[in-house]
Amino acid sequence: MTEAARKAKLDELLLGLPGVTTRKLNGLDAYFVGDRMFACIEGIGVGLRLPVATATELQFSRADVAPFKPGGTVVSREWVQIRSEDPAGFALDAGLFRASLEFVRAAPRR
Numbered sequence: 001m002t003e004a005a006r007k008a009k010l011d012e013l014l015l016g017l018p019g020v021t022t023r024k025l026n027g028l029d030a031y032f033v034g035d036r037m038f039a040c041i042e043g044i045g046v047g048l049r050l051p052v053a054t055a056t057e058l059q060f061s062r063a064d065v066a067p068f069k070p071g072g073t074v075v076s077r078e079w080v081q082i083r084s085e086d087p088a089g090f091a092l093d094a095g096l097f098r099a100s101l102e103f104v105r106a107a108p109r110r
Contacts, residue, residue, distance in 0.1 A: 007041060009087035013094065014039065017101055028070060038104035039097060042070045045083035046090060048100040055080045058096075 007029050019033045031039040040047040047068035058065040068079035
């Protein structure tokens with residue numbers, strides 16, 4: 001699937017959520033709540049920011065989840081990447097996308 005098709009599917013899934021916008025960040029398509037990024041498309045996956053415990057559990061319990069490493073560098077323990085050849089599969093993780101949005105919305109400013 002092309003990058004444009006992947007973005008279209010994620011736009012469909014995420015842009016209907018309250019307060020979500022999209023724009024490019026460092027050449028990647030990213031999704032924001034307010035001015036804070038909670039999801040980012042990279043390769044065949046999408047990075048999500050989640051609480052560390054949730055991110056760690058996902059990495060150990062699911063073969064399609066790995067640390068988020070845009071450009072080959074791990075961003076932080078809060079970021080994971082859900083990989084899927086078929087972006088329609090991201091709809092199955094709608095609850096994780098909402099959890100990411102709420103986590104980022106509630107996180108204190110650094």
